Amino acid sequence: MKGRSKENNLKFLKAFEEYCNVACDLAFKPWCYIIDAVFKRTHYYKILTKNKIIMSTIVNEVISYKRNIIKQNKDTIECDKYSDSKSEKEFSILDNLLEDHGDTITDLELLEEILVLALGGTDTSSVTACFTALLLARHPDIQEKVYQEVKEVLGDTTRPIHYDDLPKLKYLDAVLKESVRLYPPAPIIGRLADKDVTLPSGKIIPKGTTMVFNILGLHRNPKFWGEDVELFNPDRFLNDLPHPAAYIPFSYGPRNCIGYKYGMLSLKSLLATMVSRYEFLPSPVSETFRLEFKVMLKEYNNFQIRLRQR
Known part of the structure; x- marks a missing residue:
């Protein structure tokens, strides 16, 4: 991530990996999170919460850093985008989002987009x-x-x-x-039925059912x-x-x-x-x-x- 030290980059990656591993483990243990009050007492919840805070804090600091640059100098993004110097910041996805939607997109929406892209871009192509x-x-x-x-x-x-x-x-x-x-x-992937679904066999999947596709x-x-x-x-x-x-x-x-x-x-x-x-x-x-x-x-x-x- 641009604007962050190597130490914090590694901290983010470690938190992201730990969060994903726990989430993966929970995918095979639905009984651990069916009852919210019980789930919040488990070590899984503590690990997820800890790493979510770490990731959110780092990403929000980067978002704030980028917004401040744009506020100080509206030409910064264009300079970054077309600069030939390797020492200059690259024109990142965050830059694109802020350039196109900076006045309307919230920090929470930016955070969610970045974390989704981090997950979607992690391992899929390399694996x-x-x-x-x-x-x-x-x-x-x-x-x-x-x-x-x-x-x-x-x-x-x-x-x-x-x-x-x-x-x-x-x-x-x-x-x-x-x-x-x-x-x-x-x-495997999961889906949540947002309405009753009738299968070709005649069986009905009720609204609100979590489904897993193999x-x-x-x-x-x-x-x-x-x-x-x-x-x-x-x-x-x-x-x-x-x-x-x-x-x-x-x-x-x-x-x-x-x-x-x-x-x-x-x-x-x-x-x-x-x-x-x-x-x-x-x-x-x-x-x-x-x-x-x-x-x-x-x-x-x-x-x-x-x-x-x-």
């Missing part, structure tokens, strides 16, 4: 990139097809990848989609994906989906992840660059995947692979 690298290391034939496609599109694999190159990397796109089919960053299970359902559902096969995504709702790695419908397209484009750019320069090789530690769930789905051994320069 997907790491799982994809692991899969490519274990499937050299598929990795070679990706490499050949990148060579064909770029011509010179040493040049930077441009935005116009990305739609042409169709096989890499299929590889990424198959990776998140097998290992969705968020394997994305990992859906993505490995043989009914939609065939008997080879456990296999890494990017060719699945070179054809039409078996059902529009059979693949929902970033949720589905109006509550779908707003950053999905941007995330996939950034991942294609990253992996195309990496594959063009390095060969991914398996590590003895990563011969078998051992999964763990800590807000995001992760690999227990921390995604270990070997790299060999091409």
Whole structure:
């Protein structure tokens, strides 16, 4: 975060990680928070409250810092935005929000937006990139097809990848989609019914019901994906989906992840660059995947692979 010391940056990250880990733990222990009066006596509540205060305090200080700069000099944001100097502050998301909505958006709304972006931008892309690298290391034939496609599109694999190159990397796109089919960053998601919902079976979900969707299970359902559902096969995504709702790695419908397209484009750019320069090789530690769930789905051994320069 701009305007904060390294110590406070680390303090925020530590509080954020601890908060998310406890929230993840509570997702599997609903009995701990069903009764509010009981929940407030638990150590979970104390940890969540402590870290929420830490995060809110740091973010609010940054918001106040930015507002004061704008108040002192209305040209500051434009200077930050177009400055070529590396010592200048970058034009951040907070700058954008304040520039476009500074007179109408409250500090509380800014705080909520920043924390949501912190959660949405934490691990989702990096976890997907790491799982994809692991899969490519274990499937050299598929990795070679990706490499050949990148060579064909770029011509010179040493040049930077441009935005116009990305739609042409169709096989890499299929590889990424198959990776998140097998290992969705968020394997389960929750929803709250805001009205009575009648299912096709005739059963009714009452208003106010908390629902949990098993994305990992859906993505490995043989009914939609065939008997080879456990296999890494990017060719699945070179054809039409078996059902529009059979693949929902970033949720589905109006509550779908707003950053999905941007995330996939950034991942294609990253992996195309990496594959063009390095060969991914398996590590003895990563011969078998051992999964763990800590807000995001992760690999227990921390995604270990070997790299060999091409």
